[in-house]
Amino acid sequence: MATPNELTAMRRAIAISAQGLGTTSPNPPVGCVILDRDGVPVGEGYHLRKGDHHAEVNALTAAGERAEGGTAVVTLEPCNHHGRTPPCRQALIDAKVSRVLMAVMDPTSRGEGGAVVLEQAGIEVERGVLEQEALLVLGPWLHSLRTGRPHITWTYSVGVDEDNGDYRVTELRCTHDLVIRRNGVIEEGTPGGHGEDSFRVPLPALGEEPGKALHALTEAGARTVLIEGSSNEMARLLADAVDRLIIDIPCTPSSSGSTAASGPGVPDGFRLANVKPLGTHIRLTADRPSGTSSRSATVLAQDGA
Known part of the structure; x- marks a missing residue:
């Protein structure tokens, strides 16, 4: 179960993800907040446009070493493939976070999916955290995928x-x-x-x-x-x-x-x-x-x- 601090962080991640509306396409607008071991926010970031760093990488960069043992709160399942940027699930693994909360699962995720790979690396994963609220930003992108x-x-x-x-x-x-x-x-x-x-x-x-x-x-x-x-x-x-x-x-x-x-x-x-x-x-x-x-x-x- 998500803690009150984690729910607050997810709502913050949803809010900052909206900064990417109108520029991230064909990528999704995503936000991420990093909490340290004590549940204190130490970094945040969002995806701005395709080719730029994804939300998780921007948030981890802001957090630095304080991310180790902490929690990543992200509005969309971390990507599991190497495109113009490396896979975000690997960035989270390398940062040694202990827990990842995600709101919406990514229907474009390759292979087993970023969530499964994180779990295989020993990271605790929580899915569907404030999913409906995250859809306020991600809904049109998902609609486009669904309808073509x-x-x-x-x-x-x-x-x-x-x-x-x-x-x-x-x-x-x-x-x-x-x-x-x-x-x-x-x-x-x-x-x-x-x-x-x-x-x-x-x-x-x-x-x-x-x-x-x-x-x-x-x-x-x-x-x-x-x-x-x-x-x-x-x-x-x-x-x-x-x-x-x-x-x-x-x-x-x-x-x-x-x-x-x-x-x-x-x-x-x-x-x-x-x-x-x-x-x-x-x-x-x-x-x-x-x-x-x-x-x-x-x-x-x-x-x-």
Whole structure:
């Protein structure tokens, strides 16, 4: 069982792993915290881009000799293969940690898997620690692996001039690999943020067939794509592949003098996941359960444009 200190460390690892959103693809965004023998945090790190050190190595480097006999708390099972960087499970073995906690098992792990190799080296391993919380960051990457295409988010505003609403989506861009702007231009969410030779921005002409468009986005190395604007033609082309909606709806004065949201809400086929105020708007986040059609999303955007 994980101790309170270890659970706190895992939540910290999940939080810092989000620093890699929008730049690690095709690799996953991972975070790691190292605790010493007494359970005190002595190092942390996250993966930023393919070709750079992984989260475990960055955390072990920060911890130094204090990692020996301690615990590594990591959001994803340590890798078990030598790619552009050495396997992380070997770095943990060489650092002589005594215990490794992991939130999510890696479906891409080679051979027996990093967890098994760690156990064979005499290291205690705990699996599934705060797995659901870690999926807040790793979920879109895992979705891309499972479906063979990027996780697609469509964001738009209802009842306002979207050309004046760019400030509301600026923060979203940097957490996605690719952004398809309202005019059809495709951009890297964080310009120059991805590793060399592992990612590219595809040509804007993705074709008129959803399957071919999704294939082009996947081949570019994207695991997450953000589509902007209610009138975006790519949103209509890829309507059945939209996994998440982020909708900004305006507020109107209520009878008590406060404000209340007005306009269309979440369309059929999506489940409300989050609601928060955003200046003069309310932001709705809704996810589509697996197997549910997204065509109703197009209707909502048309109604609110």
